[in-house]
Amino acid sequence: MSSPHASPRTGALSVRRLLSPGLLFALPFLTLFAVFMLWPLGQGLWMSLTDTSLSAHEPSFIGLDNFTEAFGDAEMWRALGHTVWFTVLSTVPLVAVALAMALLVHTGLPGQWVWRLAFFAPYLLPVGVVSLLWIWLYQPDLGLYNHLLDVLGLEQVGWLSDESVAMWAIVLTTLWWTVGFNFLLYLAALQSIPDHLYEAAAIDGAGAWRRLWSITLPQLSRITVVITVLQILASLKVFDQVYLLTKGGPNNSTRPVIEYVYDVGFTGYRLGYASAISYIFFALVILASAAQYAALRRREK
C-alpha cells in the first residue's frame, strides 16, 4: 500500500517531493471551499449589482442602485435595528446565566448529571421542536405561562402577539434553548483552574466569596471574553426561532435582517436586492468583529 509519493529518506529532496502531495490533500476541501463559498460570495456580490429576479427575465447590470435603494429603505433599517436589539438583549443573559449555572454545578453538589442534562438538553433540540414547544407555552389562554400568571393572580401577557413583549419572549426562548452551550464552555474552563490556587487561598483564610471574587472570576476572564465574542456573532445571525415563533411579527416588530433578506428574495422574488441587503448585513458582522478584535488587543496590552 505504498503511495507513489513516498517521501525520501533524506531531507534534501523533500521540498520538491512534498510539493504536490500536500496540495492533493488540501484539494478536496479547497474545491468545496471554492465552489460553495468563494464562488457564491462573488456571485452574491455580482447579483447585488444587478436586478436578478426569480422570475424569468434576464438580469441586467444596474450598478449601485440596489444599495442606494437599501440605504433609503426604512424597513431594512428597522430589520437591522431588530437584529442589533436582539443581540444586545440576548448576549447579556446568555453569558451571565451560563456563568451562574456553571459556577453552581462546579461546586460538586450531588446530582451532577441531572444539572448538566437540565441545562444542556435544550441545546440538542432542533429549532422546529423548540418553536413548537414555546408557541404552545406562550398560548394566550391555554399556555403554561399565562396559566401560571393566572394562578399567581397576575394579568395575562400576549407573549407573541404584543409588540412590546414579543422580542423579549423570543429572547427568553433563545436563552432557554442555547444557554447550555455557553454553560459547557464555562464548565470546561472552571475545571481547568488549578486546585492549588484555592488551597493556598484557603490556608490564608480567604472565605468562599473572597475566593470567588479573587480567584475564580479573574481566572475566567479570558473565557468570558471568548464566550461574549462568540455569542455576539451568533446573535447577529438570528433568524430561525424568530421566523418560526412570530414570522417576524406582530406587525414586523421582531423581523431580523436575515428574515428581511429571505422575504425580499424568496417571497418578493428580488434576489439582486436581497443580495445587496445580505452584503450590508455582512458589513455589520465584519464591523462587529473588527470592534471586538480592537477591544481584545487593547485588553491584551
Place this chain on the structure above:
Amino acid sequence: MTSTDLPVRPAPAPQVKAPIREMTVRHRTHLSLGEGRTSRLLALAALTVMALVWLLPMAWALLTAFKTEQDASDPVHWFWPQNGLTFDGFSTVWQRGDLPLWMLNSFLISAAVTVITVLVSAMAGYAFSRTLFTGRRWLFALTVAAVLVPPQLLIVPWFQQMLSLHLLDTYAAVILPQTVAPVMVFILKKHFDSLPHELEEAARIDGAGHWRIFWSVLLPLSRPMLAAVSIFVFIGAWNNFLWPFVSTSDPALMTLPVGITSVKDAYGIQYAQSMASAVLAALPLVVVFLFFQRHIVKSVATTGLGGQ
C-alpha cells in the same frame, strides 16, 4: 477588590492516595463553598430552582404528549388530566408516516455532512500542518478569514447556484454547501500541529507515504479530537434550519426541523399530537446525549473552545 494581596504560594504536594474521584469532588465542594452548611443548602436550592425552570417546558411537553386532545386544551386540569394518559398522540403522529421519514432524512443528511466535512477538513488540516506546497500559507490565511462569513449570507447565491445546476430538491443540494467548514480545518490543523513528529518520521523511514501516515498513524492518534469535531458537525447539521428550508420544498426530502414546523400549519391546532411529534423528534439527540454526556462535555474542552 484587590487580588494582588493574595500571596501566591507553591502548590502543596498532592497527598491524596485513597479514592481520588470521590475526594476531589468533595474537596471541590469544600473549596468553593467552604465549611458552612448554609452556603451548601443555598447553592443547592438555587440549582434546584434553575433546573426546575429549565426542565419545566420539557416536562410539560412530555405530559401534554400523553394527554387526550380534550385534556390538552384544558388549562385548568393541566397537571392532572381528567381522561388519563394515552399513547394516541404518538401512534397517530407516527402512523402518518412523515415524521419517521423526516428523521431518516435528517439522519442521512447529517451523517453525510459529518463524514464529508470531517474527512475533507482533516485532510486539509493535515496538508496545512504537515506538508509544504506553493501557496500553503496564503490558502490557510484565506481559510481562517472565511470563518467570519455567516452561512446566512450565502443562501441567495446558493439557491441561484442550485437552481442553475438543477439540484434544488435533492439531497446533494442540502448536503454540499454544509460541508464547507473553515472552522473545522482550523481546529484540526492546530490539532495536527500539536502531535509529535517522531512517530511520523519512524513511519516514513519504514517507507510509508503521506496517505499511510495520515490514515494509519495520525488519524488513529486523533480519535478523541475526531469524535469531538464529529459531534459538533453532526449536531449542527441535525439542527440546521435555514438552508434545508430554502433548498427543499418536497415533503419527502424535508429534514426534521423543517418538516416538523409544517405539521403545525398543515394539521391545525392538535396540541397533544404536535407535542407528541416534538417529543419523538427530540428523542434521538437526547438519547445520544445521555450516552455520550461525559464525552460531549470533554469535547468542548478538547476542541480548543473551552479551557484557559
